[in-house]
Amino acid sequence: MDARERLITSTQALLWERGYVGTSPKAIQQRAGVGQGSMYHHFAGKSDLALAAIQRCAEQIRAFAEDRLSGSGGAYERIESFLLNERDVLRGCQLGRLTQDPEIVANPDLHRPVDETFDWLRRRLATVLAEGQASGEFAPQLDPEDVAATIAGVMQGGYVLAKAAGSDEPYFCAIRGILGMLALQTIQARRALS
Amino acid sequence: MDARERLITSTQALLWERGYVGTSPKAIQQRAGVGQGSMYHHFAGKSDLALAAIQRCAEQIRAFAEDRLSGSGGAYERIESFLLNERDVLRGCQLGRLTQDPEIVANPDLHRPVDETFDWLRRRLATVLAEGQASGEFAPQLDPEDVAATIAGVMQGGYVLAKAAGSDEPYFCAIRGILGMLALQTIQARRALS
DNA sequence: GTCTATAATACGATAGAC
DNA sequence: GTCTATCGTATTATAGAC
Numbered sequence A, B: 001m002d003a004r005e006r007l008i009t010s011t012q013a014l015l016w017e018r019g020y021v022g023t024s025p026k027a028i029q030q031r032a033g034v035g036q037g038s039m040y041h042h043f044a045g046k047s048d049l050a051l052a053a054i055q056r057c058a059e060q061i062r063a064f065a066e067d068r069l070s071g072s073g074g075a076y077e078r079i080e081s082f083l084l085n086e087r088d089v090l091r092g093c094q095l096g097r098l099t100q101d102p103e104i105v106a107n108p109d110l111h112r113p114v115d116e117t118f119d120w121l122r123r124r125l126a127t128v129l130a131e132g133q134a135s136g137e138f139a140p141q142l143d144p145e146d147v148a149a150t151i152a153g154v155m156q157g158g159y160v161l162a163k164a165a166g167s168d169e170p171y172f173c174a175i176r177g178i179l180g181m182l183a184l185q186t187i188q189a190r191r192a193l194s
Numbered sequence C: 001g002t003c004t005a006t007a008a009t010a011c012g013a014t015a016g017a018c
Numbered sequence D: 001g002t003c004t005a006t007c008g009t010a011t012t013a014t015a016g017a018c
Helices: A003-018 A025-032 A036-042 A046-069 A075-084 A094-098 A102-106 A108-134 A144-165 A169-183 A187-193 B003-018 B025-032 B036-042 B046-069 B075-084 B094-098 B102-106 B108-134 B144-165 B169-183 B187-193
Strands: none
Touching (some): A003 A046, A025 A036, A025 A046, A046 A075, A046 A094, A075 A108, A075 A144, A075 A169, A094 B144, A108 A144, A144 B108, A144 B144, A169 B144, B003 B025, B003 B036, B003 B046, B003 B094, B046 B075, B046 B094, B075 B108, B075 B144, B094 B108, B102 B108, B108 B144, B144 B169
16 A cells, blocks of 8 residues: 555544544654655645545445445335444544534535535435335335434434443444334334234 | 633633634633633643533533423423424534544543433433333333434434534434424324324 | 655643732 | 743644755
8 A cells, every 4th residue: 555545544544533623644644654745745735635535434434325225125124234234333423523623614625525425325315215115115104304314313423422421332222213213114013003 | 700610611612613622721711811820720721621611511401401301291292392492503512522522532530421411311311201101102112212312312413414514404304303203103193093 | 755854833731920 | 810931842834855
């Protein structure tokens, strides 16, 4: 892996752990095993390097979500797979983390990929929910757009609760809660209840 | 308001906007209109002042939540009141914000009030949900602990989505989603469906 | 491409006058 | 209690040698 690539992956890791404000060029260089001259040769500065790292995060997150949400199985199963196959609960979401950073919010170039990725995720989840409705899996009362935001929200909020507790238990607790409610929206469950 | 009090409220505001890492003693002093000597007279340093500010945040959040959740009305109504009467969606949660800060997580004194407050909130929400179940308002299938984590999660995640979008729309979208699903858990709704 | 040297500014805290 | 002066370190870059 060349210096440019190592700089990007090191920046990704540090942004994830410490955010934009908490990440210094020096720390990036040390983690990448690269000198100052090299960094400023490949990138114009901290924000330029951060942009490359954020775009890389966005690509990876989309690829993971798309893999789970376009897999085989029903709409409920695919959403379940997306929410439960989370390996880094205590590290949280690479992009959700940046949302809290005032310097990211203030910089349109850095903010845009974050905004676009969450927008894409909400639309993608809404599509899956609408598919489930069309196939008769989910009740017609369910609003795909609202519930998509709820699912994306529970996931992001689950990370917050997990970090607060220092344990991934609250994340999976919150996910069990939403999945249980979603399961009760399925036609089968409603039929069993009546 | 004396200098000590102004220092605490200024620190609260800056922690909310910029987090612990992004908040400097100098910025606190300027916002409070207080000199360096005054700050170091009243507080041992940045972390000591942050502790006072975080404890104040925790008190205020508990007071707000308790006010909504112990009000009159049914369990659903009280939860709805808690989730919808949020005035500062784009500013997010004062404590949820700190969850992302590595220096908060690493410092047990600063981390404890954050942990305890979210723990309290989840238990308080679970109590309200269990009350609703006992009174026959909610279906017995609903797991109060799981759904409590879901509700706290949607709220925290809603802030994340709102900041990403630069609008409070995703927050209220996510809240509508969870409230809609919760409403369908009520006995009346299930009776109407069957 | 990568290195070292250097710079201007900010951070977090201490000292001591008043 | 509050002020100004000062300190040692870190930040974010630039310059120029190699």
